[in-house]
Amino acid sequence: MTELPKTFDPAEIESRWYAHWEDKGLFAPERPGADPWTLVNPPPNVTGSLHIGHALDNTLQDILVRHARLKGKDARWVVGTDHAGIATQMVVERQLNAKQQKRTDFTRDEFVAKVWEWKEESGGEITQQLRRLGCSMDWANERFTMDPGFSRAVLKVFVELYRQKLLYRDKRLVNWDPGLGTAISDLEVETTDVKGGFWHIRYPLEDGSGFIEVATTRPETMLADMAVAVHPTDERYTALVGKQVRLPITGRLIPIITDEHADPELGSGAVKITPGHDFNDFEVGKRSGIKAGDMLNMLDAKANIAQTSDGLIPADLIGMERFAARKAVVALLKEQGFLIPHIDKDGNEHDAEPRTIATPFGDRSGVVIEPWLTDQWYVDAATLAKPAIEAVRSGATKIVPKSWEKTYFNWMENIQPWCVSRQLWWGHRIPAWFGPDGLILVGETFEEAIANYIENWTTASGDFFDSEQIIECTDDEQPRLVEDADGLQTLYVKRDLDVLDTWFSSALWPFATLGWPDAQFLPPDQPNPLAGRYPNDVLISGFDILFFWDARMMMQGIHFMGQQGKLPLPQAVPFKTLYLHGLVRAADGAKMSKSKGNVVNPLGLIENYGADALRFFMAAMESQGRDIKMDEKRIEGYRNFATKLWNAARFAQSNGIGASATLEAPEASLAVNRWIIAETVATVQALDLALADLRFDEAANTIYQFTWSRFCDWYLELIKPVLQTEGAEGADETRAVAGWVLDQILVMLHPFMPFITEELWSKMGPREHELIVAKWPMADARALDPAAAQEIDWLIRLVSEIRAARTELNVPPGARLPVHVRDASAETVARLSRQDAAIARLARVDQASGDAPEGGALQIVVDEATFVLPIAGVVDLEAERERLKKAIAAAEKERDGLAGRLNNPSFVERAKPEAVEKARADHAEKAAEAERLSAALARLG
Structure with missing residues (x-):
């Protein structure tokens, strides 16, 4: 036994023990024959640092893995980091900018090399911070989503999905970040209320018989309008349906169509349709028969005005920044008499009606996101979602809390195609090569792409190519077919410049981290790393990435471990249980954000209170998915x-x-x-x-x-x-x-x-x-032992009652009181005898024989017996009665006042929720206080 210091010092203990555990390999102890138990860590961004959400998520995971390890299981917590395409590229570009350099000053390979250099030097700071939290991860097998083995899995999945026609190239609207020059996911879009306007515009009918009024918050997009829609049941416009209007500024003729998207109760009931620049309009356009390839695009990658395919945008608008173009378009509409002014309540005239508009911003670039029509790669998520839906319905995967199932089903049953391409240099480059005339070659390598498709490619004359006639051109060249003087043809193909969305690669995390696909080809005499590890036992995740990560892991895991691996559904799911926790919010319940200045640094909390205290707080406050204050x-x-x-x-x-x-x-x-x-x-x-x-x-x-x-x-x-x-x-x-x-x-x-x-x-x-x-x-x-439990519980209740009564009646702490017992059963008498020393010591009383003397006494009833403690001479009884009466009156007055407020509907409905909650808590406290003091007064007799 080593004597403990008087003072508990978390910092010294934590650093010493974590190093010891990791050095001795105790996070993955050798346990041959033990039942495997596996949990994968949601891979944090390699650029990231520990935030309070990470602290919650990883604490819950560590509790489960340490518990499984103590239960004797072969517990493994798979750990790794995500290459974080956009975030990492931005970090390295900022470093270059500080040196007055740009990404485009380098070749793609040179820039990627610089990213790898940054990763080796500075990446992974968060993994050190996870150690400070005490996370017992299997660091010896740490993974990275750009590791060679993991990259093989990513490329294989892309190629297999393409061959199965579950991944394809398509022209659709995406969330386009003009600042970064790439498509981004919904998770990377932050919607903020911004003060804006609602402009009303006259669109004149082609025949000159009048006009139709539309309203918009983005007047510049009228440059690419392709229709005006009204509701099929809106009788005001029945005679106009099928007619055409001539757009102001461009002069383009567009039809008036019907679509239920138009709301008769909103504005004029007629809406302009710009399918190339609005997600709702895109669907309206498709329903009206406009093909995506024919939809007009009026912006370039930087969100500057670009000429549409029909060439009708005035030349002086071309190249103009989108918000400058908005002002120019409004000025032109006003000048030409097509702008309908807004008259405010005071009779003043304005160009637009003031509106607060929910506006999407890129979470990293900080610029307004544009719906933009581009060619991207998409996964047929609807097909992959079906078995993932069945997995939850059948119980192969259990979602906890169960209340999230409805949300899961609703999203999965209405899932849209998943855009998986990004216009970046850092990431898994898409294994596809483009040739002329829409030719696409796909393979895990260039050689495989040629081998897979060469037999299907012929020239117009019917000649076949061999591998030596297909050459990969540089990123700066264009694909082409070249014929030399002897008639020999050479096909130049260009690799896709895009990379895959990081969610695409992280969707493979539960099985690619365990050695797939290489594990499928191991000799029979070698242990398969997937055996017993897949499905993972549980996944801990924030509810906010249910669709971006959890559902996609379900889809990819079931498809590749089920259909490809020939496993039945219960064995094909990536995890048996999905636990969704809530968010950690500020003390007032507000969402934490840097702009609000209410972000809490978990490392600071660890410095002040120790990792153990922070971990226990997280666990104690985590109540099945509810947010934590x-x-x-x-x-x-x-x-x-x-x-x-x-x-x-x-x-x-x-x-x-x-x-x-x-x-x-x-x-x-x-x-x-x-x-x-x-x-x-x-x-x-x-x-x-x-x-x-x-x-x-x-x-x-x-x-x-x-x-x-x-x-x-x-x-x-x-x-x-x-x-x-x-x-x-x-x-x-x-x-x-x-x-x-x-x-x-x-x-x-x-x-x-x-x-x-x-x-x-x-x-x-x-x-x-x-x-x-x-x-x-x-x-x-x-x-x-029920008998022992009953006796000690009786002892604790007796001592607690005596202590509480002494405190309420202001009995001096050092005063020893005699105690007389009335109506005690034989069992109570025996207990009093056995526990006499404990009662005397803990309650500061001495058992007395005979009847209690006349006068004031403190009386307590425990079970059938009454315990009488005379206090005359120890406490001024009259003064104590008066004190208690005044205290009771004060407590009752506050209690009744609070009850009046709570019974007032106006207060309950109009006050802030936290004010109502506090009033209820205060009322309960005062009611209990009044009851307790009344009981104390009654004890005096």
Whole structure:
């Protein structure tokens, strides 16, 4: 046994123990024959740093993996980072800009080399920060989504999906970031309310008989309008349907069509349709028969005005920045008499009606996102979604909380094609080569692409190409077919410049990290790394990436491990359970953001309170997907909890209590020892159930209450007389039991607070192994002892009642009071005899014989017996009665005032939710206070 310092210092303990665990390989101990258990970490961006959401997500994962390891399973937590295409490219470009250089100053290969150089030098900072949080990940097998093995998996999936016609090239609208020059996902779009306008415009009918009024928040897009839509049932426009209008400025003739997208109740009921620049209009255009290839595009990649295919945009607008073009278009409309002015309530005239508009911005570039019509690669998500839907319906994958199933089904059943190409240099370059006349060659390598498609390509004369006649041209060249003087033809093909969306590669994470596809080709005598590891046991994820990552893993995993790997559905799903947690919000419930200045740095919290305290807070507050409100006071409270455990261990050491020699509970005869053993077993049972149900808050509360209340506050107090009285009966038994219980606490608490528990485990006596690989306690029902439990629970209730009554009646803490007992049963009399020393010591009372004297007395009823404690001469009874009456009146007045506010519908409906919630809490507190003080007054008689 090594004596513990007086002061608990988390920082020193945490750095020392984490290095020890990792150096000894204890995060993936060798356990031949043990049941495999696998969890994959959502790969953070290689550019990232630990934020409070990471702290929650990874704490929950670590709790599960440490629990599985303690249960004796071959637990593996797969760890790695995502190459984060856009974010990483931006980091390196910023570094170049600081040197007055640009990406385009280098060849593509040179720039990519610089990114790899940055990755080796600076990437992965977050992995060090995850270590500070205590994450017991399998670092020896760390993966990166651009590793050679992982890249092979990505290319194979692309090629296989293409061959199966589940991945294709198409022209559709995408979220286009003009600042970055690439398509981005919905997750990378942040919508912000911006003050804007609503312009009303006259579109004149071609026959000169009048006009139709439309309104828009983006008047510049009229340059690419292709129709005006009205609702099929809108009788105002029945006679106009089928007619044409001549657009102002461009003079383009466009038809008036019907479509249910037009809302008769909104504005004039007629809407301009710009299918090349609006997602809703794109669908209207398709329904009206306009092919995507024929839709007009009026912007270039930088969102500057570009000439449309019909050449009708005036030359002086070409090249103009989009928002400057908006002003120019409005000025032209006004000049030509097509702008309908807005008249405000004071009769003043304005060009537009003021509106607050939900505007999409790129989360990294900060520029307004444009719906833009481009050729991109798409995955047929609707087909891949069907088995993923069935997986959840059948229970092959269970979603927790179950309430998220409805959202999952709704999105999956209405899923749109998935755009997987990005216009970047960093990432998995798409393995496709373009030739002339729409030819596309696809293969994992250039040679494979040629081999796959060469037999299907012929020239107009019917000549076949061989591999030597197909050449890969540079990125700067164009694909072409060249014939030399002898008539020999050479086909020059150009590789796609785009890379794959990082969500495409991360969708393969549950199986590509385990060695797929190489594992499929291992000899039979070699162990397959996928065996027993796929499906993963559980996935912990924020609900906000349910569709971007979780659902896509479901689709890709089932397709490639099911259809391709010939596994039935229950074995093809990527994870058996999907747990979706909420967001960590600011203390007032607001979403954290840098712009609001309410972001909390988890590393700062670790510095102040230790990783154990932050981890316990996360677990204790995680209630099946509900958002968590940040509360630094609670974290401080859990630091105090760690200190209390530390002091309990020091008390144990000072009283000869050390490490237990057995996993099973020691033999015990004293009721207090039989009681704490039973309480320990009940805690193990409750903890096992809570973790099995993924009730992290319940699990944390279970071990917290047992450790603080049952063990520290009561058991250690109850056994002090035995431990500190020389020759006391049962002292050796009590030391053995106390050491065993403390050991069980350390093991049960370890998944939540790994550092302090490992430190205490090592200091309580010699051990065969570290706590991280110890054995989880046995929930042995034979240890439950109802008789002992009833007796000690009775003792605790009696002492608690006496203590509370003394406090309420202002009995001096040092005053010892006699206690007389009335109507006690034989069982109570026996208990009083057995527990006399504990009652005298903890309640500061002495048992007295005979009837209680006349006069004021404190009376307590516990079960059938009444305990009378005379306090005349100790307390001024009249003064105490007056004090209690005044306190009762004050509490009742506040209670009734709050009740009046809460019964006022105006307050409940109009006040802020947090104000109503506080009023209810205050009302409950004052009502309880009034009741408690009234009971105290009644005790005085």
